[in-house]
Amino acid sequence: MTSGGATAPSVRRTPHGALLAGLGVLMFSFTFPATHWALGGFGPWTTVTVRAVLAAALGGAALLAGRVRPPARRHWPALAVVGLGVVVGFPLLTTLALRTTQTSHAAVVVGALPLATAALGAAVTGSRHSRAFWIAASAGTAVVIVFTLAQSSGTPTGADLLLFASLVVCAAGYVAGGRLAGVMPGWQVISWALVASLPVTLPGAVLALRAEPVHLTALPVAGLLYLAVGSQTVGLALWYRGMALVGVARASQFQLAQPLLTLAWSWSLLGEHLSTATIPAAVAVLVCVAVTQRT
Template identity: 60%
Template sequence: MTAENSAIAPVRVAIPARRGRDRAGLLLAAAGVTAFSLTFPATVWAMDGLGPWTVTTARTVLAALIAGCCLTVARVPLPARRHWPGLALVAAGCVAGFPLLTTLALQTSGTAHAAVVVGLLPLTTAGYAAARTGHRPAPAFWGAAAAGAAVVLAFAIHQSGGAPTAGDLYLFAALLICAAGYGEGARLAGLMPGWQVISWGLAGCLPLAVPGLAIALLAEPARLTGQTAAGLLWLATGSSLLGMVVWYRGLARAGVARASQLQLAQPLLTVVWSVALLGEPLSPAAPVAAVAVLACIAVTQRAHGAGRAGRP
């Protein structure tokens, strides 16, 4: 083999390998989106017999106990001290902040409305990733992501009668804190297994979640029903743990900015679940907005590769 051929050969292997890695990452991220799309209906089910603070703390306690058992059985050592700030942000954003704020929002917002507002999350996540890692997607990527965000904002304002509601304020705050948790979790998932990232985040919240649950049970009425139990079970295992495991792994493999745009499909899926599982009336604007924002996914996926890469 000549020197010229030897220089070319690795390229022929590396490109398909990279494409395969991206494809696997996108599939993992899609599995996470599917799990997350059931979060709002499950929260409504859980609130059939519990208050919002009880639901938030109970799901965290249950998920943290499962995660702690997994860490103990696998004999996973404590993460390096340099990873603690990132894990704290994962805990604050994804384990505590986002679930609490969205649960409070669902007291006054329907699940379809809340789901479409959360369609802004891919844009905020991509923005955080660009600031944190130095990655610069192509202008067409930002244009498509911003177009999806504009549709979401227009829908939210239309549904609220021209002005944001208290529920929308909760949702917008949840977007910001969750984007940071997603970005840090994806970064850490490149350094340790994704299940360990979310497991340590959950375990770190346990000392606060246990007394928080005790206080919530004293302050809020509690009535355990079949729907309540089913909702809590999914929130603890599907949304808080298993969904986050595949989501972080997908973000780490395919890139935060690119994989996060798959979450544009989450509103459409949640609208389907809210009608099928909760019997909510379907606003004509909800599916239109969800489909419009879904159409932006193809553009973001095609445009992403043309950007200027920074640190991985």
């Protein structure tokens, strides 16, 4: 089965692919703290659109420098899914949510992303995985969901609903991008998706800058630049290449560690309070990651 006309890549178990996927996750783990910083000087719509435009400038420059030819017509539908999922949808929904919730809480909710990505990837690619793989993936996701509900007294908030919606669009973008990375380098996948999104993000940035207040202080600017360069460009390039080498479902399980890393940054960089359940949840999730990689 193909997605967006892309040919299904052959998947190999390779330490190189696992390393790239892991580095991508490490860079993603700074996204919510960086968004928190950016929101201190920019509005949510400005944060989302300007980061995308800056990242598109970097990606476009790399494509021009490399004299990369445009993708085949059959690949553009999948690139559109990548753009809607990881360039616009996920950043917008999570940024709106972070206006009213802590980064540590958001990180745990988004911890369900690996299962969503693995399930959608299996449906799209027609791949099969062992029962142990799915049990471990489900258990890891259950841990982060229970942790989340405990944080919000058992009732999802409006921010939680935005975060849950972000899981769906992001999983779709990850699967489409991971498939495309089997036929073109990962950095080209995200670069073309960023450039293709400019008809939406560039006018959006102009409108947002006119409508929302801007305070150009060091921390918000640093946060916005990290979102554009680290999260939106370099991180996704590494991530898509890693997915192409080890497979969508297997690579997605690395993200079970992402909320734990973000919790560490939330505590150390933002001074957020972490509950006593954080360490047991961290151990349980990491065990599930290890099981999924072995199965």
